[in-house]
Amino acid sequence: MPTTAPQASTATILRAAGVRKSFVMGDTRIEVLKGCDLTIRPGEFIAIEGRSGSGKSTLLHIMGALDEADDGTIEYAGRDLARESSSARAGVRNCEFGFVFQFYHLLPELSVLENTMLAAMIENSWFSFRSRRAELRDAASAILKSLGLEHRLKHRPAQLSGGERQRVAIARALMNKPKVLFADEPTGNLDADTGRQIMAVLEKLHRDAGQTIIMVTHDRALARTADRVLVLKDGILKNADRTPSTTG
Amino acid sequence: MYKLTLILKYLRKRRIAWVSLLAVILCTAMVLVVISVMGGWLRMFKEGFHGATGDIVIARPGSLSGFPYYQEMIERIEQLPEVNGAAPMLRSGGLMKIGGYRDVVQVVGLVPEKMGRVNGFTQSLFRQTQNADTATNQPSFKLPLPADEYRAYADRAVTDPADWPGAIVGTYVIARKNEKGELERPAAAYRLPMTITVLGIDEESSSVDINNKVQRPYWVVDDSRTKIWQIDDKTIYVPFELLQKDLRMEAFGDAPARTNEVAIGLKPGTNLEAARAKIRDIVIDIAKARNLPMEEIDGVVALGAPVKVMLWQEVNAKFIGAVEREKVLVTMLFGIISIVAVFLIFCIFFMIVVEKTRDIGIIKSVGATSAGVAQVFLGYGLAIGLTGAVLGTLAGYLIVKNINWLHEMMGTLMGVKIWDAETYAFDTIPNTLNPNEMIVIFCVAVIASVIGALVPAIRAARLNPVEALRWE
Ligand SMILES: Nc1ncnc2c1ncn2[C@@H]1O[C@H](COP(=O)(O)OP(=O)(O)O)[C@@H](O)[C@H]1O
Ligand SMILES: [Mg+2]
Secondary structure (H helix, E strand, O other): OOOOOHHHHHHOOEEEEEEEEEEEEOOEEEEEEEEEEEEEOOOOEEEEEOOOOOOHHHHHHHHOOOOOOOEEEEEEOOEEHHHOOHHHHHHHHHHOEEEEOOOOOOOOOOOHHHHHOHHHHHHOOHHHHHHHHHHHHHHHHHHHHHOOOHHHOOOOHHHOOHHHHHHHHHHHHHOOOOOEEEEEOOOOOOOHHHHHHHHHHHHHHHHHHOOEEEEEEOOHHHHOOOOEEEEEEOOEEEOOOOOHHHOO | OHHHHHHHHHHHHOHHHHHHHHHHHHHHHHHHHHHHHHHHHHHHHHHHHHHHHOOEEEEOOOOOOOEEOHHHHHHHHOOOOOEEEEEEEEEEEEEEEEOOEEEEEEEEEEOHHHHOOOOOHHHHEHHHHHOHHHOOOOOOOOOOOOHHHHHHHOOOOOOOHHHOOEEEEEHHHHOEEOOOOOEEOOOOHHHOEEEEEEEEEEOOOOEEEEEEEEEEEEEEEEEEOOOOHHHHHOEEEEEHHHHHHHOOOOOEOOEOOEEOEEEEEEOOOOOHHHHHHHHHHHHHHHHHHHOOOEOEEOOEEOOOOOEEEEEHHHHOHHHHHHHHHHHHHHHHHHHHHHHHHHHHHHHHHHHHHHHOHHHHHHHHHOOOOHHHHHHHHHHHHHHHHHHHHHHHHHHHHHHHHOHHHHHHHHHHHHOOOOOOHHHHOOOOOOOOOOHHHHHHHHHHHHHHHHHHHHHHHHHHHHOOHHHHHHOO
């Protein structure tokens, strides 16, 4: 375990160091990430920009404990996620992180409200969910209401427009009050207007609630909405925030 | 919590799940019906044979001339505390002529008054016991009608028809089933004259002597239904002494009277084997004193056709064994069909997992563990198994309970008749269920469904969430 300076960890919520990842496709081995370093402070809104296929999603998945790096560390709240068990990582995804994907990824069989409550359903056992149901339902409804979806609670994803689906996906990501929100091309599947609405939602979350957001996009204009923009190119993050404490 | 929600949603919304549910229902019902019918058949078979045979039989298989000194045996056997009664029985092939109809029959000579304490023969009689008007515990061969009536019906006879003896016939000798499956007896069923021809048996060579042909007229006085078709179709019961005489087995000069069998009825709850041992001791005793070939005396096995003391199961071993093997065979066949159902569930679940790959990625991305995902699919299998087993057991129960009605409907609507009394020995299909078998079949159905879901569940659990999310 690398020793970490105490003052740095108080100012850091999530840190990636030396992250490498390659994929084998047939005979060829594609090195997608060749050592990425990134430190995120609480409340930051970070955008990672890069061309399609540059490995942005891969990096986001690794930082979000969805995927494992070949090498490097992902440090979250003093824990190295790469060394945690898969069920511990599942717990982090459930309670600490939230994900918004380009293609919404809602469960078609569940209603808007049920989709929103998914993280809470996973977190709670049947009994604790039953006893907290009213409270959780209110919380989910409140989030949906804040996203302008209060009239859509009983609908199925298939009955919604793209922008509405993405707002449901955001609501689902926010359900368990995540410390870090990961957004992978959240507007990539939407028209310009709807995309702007979604961006407005993210900005508002960041500004009003101090939500830490890591967003990935291939759109330079969108990236500029963030506090800080990094570029992923040739497997390396440029303009990366290299605080003195991370070098080691 | 999500597991239950997803299971319920998938159950309701996935059409394909209904197919696996249907497979479980059908297989459960099918196996239950087959095991119940075959098991019921086997039990009816055993009960029928037990009732027709008695508990223990002394016989000399392979010999036509039977064995002597049976009165002595009966006398001593009847003194045993566990014995209810013992009676001699004769069996012979014969020729029956009734109206213009002739057939080869089995002629059984018996002492009717003794049969009530030996086996279920009395209960099988229609006129004398089952027909409430003439019910009696003392069945007999006595002619039920006034003498003049018989004389009127056989006016050209040489001997006085009122003196002819009575005979009891197997039900199907005189009765037929109508389309509704009810037994119909002719109006003059118990005024029917018939002739039985038997051949006397030469004691010395124990062979049939063609010159000893005896033809005797009888009146049908009753019919016996043991419910075993092979018995009821072609058996004629006549008075023991008459048949003994006709077969030349009565006492003659120095030669003692002989019989083919002694049937013994035991008191209820008696241990068969223990009783057999005691009866064997008596028979061995007499065999030693009278120099009879006994199956085994002092460790020496007799050759030829020795006298044997057999349990009722041994007497009917050929029939019972065949039915038992058939039950095992059919159950195995349907068990194999049920394995196909497990495979079907496996395939359907695999399809569902493939189809739901992205959903699996989604719930994993929101924090579901691999174990949790596996539980969703195992729970799904369990839900299908439980629902299918409940409905299948219910369906099987209803089918078995109404199987004779269903069979009749099939007969009238489609002209299909599967259950044939000639093949299956019984005129109705057994319709009883064994609760233990029901429980076992239920549990096997549930377990099989979970097993079918096991491999797909493991595959789902192992899915990498990122790859699952990329799934198109
Ligand atoms: N599971 C995989 N197997 C093989 N190659 C992959 C896999 N996942 C991603 N890649 C490849 O890695 C590269 C980066 O992918 P990705 O992170 O999705 O890029 P981006 O999100 O920047 O468009 C692409 O060339 C892609 O084809
Ligand atoms: Mg991408």
